[in-house]
Amino acid sequence: MTHKRFLLLLLVLWALTLVQGEVQGQSEFELRTAEGGVKVYVRSEVNDEMSVRVTTSAHATVGQALATIDDAPQYPEWVHRCAEAYVLPGGDANAYTYYSRIDMPFPFGDREVVGAISQLIDPQTGILTRTIQADPEAIPPNKGVDRIGVYSAVWVIAPNTDGGIDISCTVRTAAGAGLPNLLRKEVMTGGPAKTVRNLVARLEAVAPASAGG
Numbered sequence: 001m002t003h004k005r006f007l008l009l010l011l012v013l014w015a016l017t018l019v020q021g022e023v024q025g026q027s028e029f030e031l032r033t034a035e036g037g038v039k040v041y042v043r044s045e046v047n048d049e050m051s052v053r054v055t056t057s058a059h060a061t062v063g064q065a066l067a068t069i070d071d072a073p074q075y076p077e078w079v080h081r082c083a084e085a086y087v088l089p090g091g092d093a094n095a096y097t098y099y100s101r102i103d104m105p106f107p108f109g110d111r112e113v114v115g116a117i118s119q120l121i122d123p124q125t126g127i128l129t130r131t132i133q134a135d136p137e138a139i140p141p142n143k144g145v146d147r148i149g150v151y152s153a154v155w156v157i158a159p160n161t162d163g164g165i166d167i168s169c170t171v172r173t174a175a176g177a178g179l180p181n182l183l184r185k186e187v188m189t190g191g192p193a194k195t196v197r198n199l200v201a202r203l204e205a206v207a208p209a210s211a212g213g
Contacts, residue, residue, distance in 0.1 A: 051172040054196040059164045060203035078198035080191040130155040
């Protein structure tokens with residue numbers, strides 16, 4: 001190998017190392033809080049977006065959890081800052097679109113999400129995987145409400161060896177764009193954590209000793 005080719009090879013390997021490091025950095029979540037069995041991880045994304053992952057466990061079944069998160073009209077009772085929610089016509093039990101309006105304090109206007117849901121319980125493992133992808137063009141926006149164009153989420157709810165379920169919810173959104181730092185933090189990181197805590201409380205209030213999936 002000539003000296004020129006050797007230097008070129010070193011340059012290529014160095015560039016690949018940089019790319020690999022950047023990709024690995026993008027995939028890392030930072031543990032923000034761990035309180036009461038609920039862990040909250042965060043990761044900054046491009047364009048003022050943020051990813052938040054919340055993990056915890058509950059004394060309930062996968063079926064009970066699915067029934068609760070499928071009941072959109074009840075979201076205002078436990079989903080943080082949700083003022084209204086409903087399922088759009090069409091779709092089926094495992095693939096449908098829903099609407100949710102986020103209540104914001106004055107002087108900020110409310111925000112809304114229209115999301116396409118796809119979900120499946122694996123017949124072998126009993127694990128529920130539920131994905132949500134923003135579908136902002138599904139229905140016309142409401143006057144005076146900001147439609148969130150960037151929103152995606154993945155729920156994984158699995159039976160655990162303690163007879164309950166493990167819950168993981170990862171959300172990526174720009175819902176906090178343009179908000180003051182304290183409110184942005186409350187919406188972007190506090191919201192998912194409070195929502196999951198409320199979900200656990202709701203499940204355990206009706207099924208404190210449930211087992212399995």
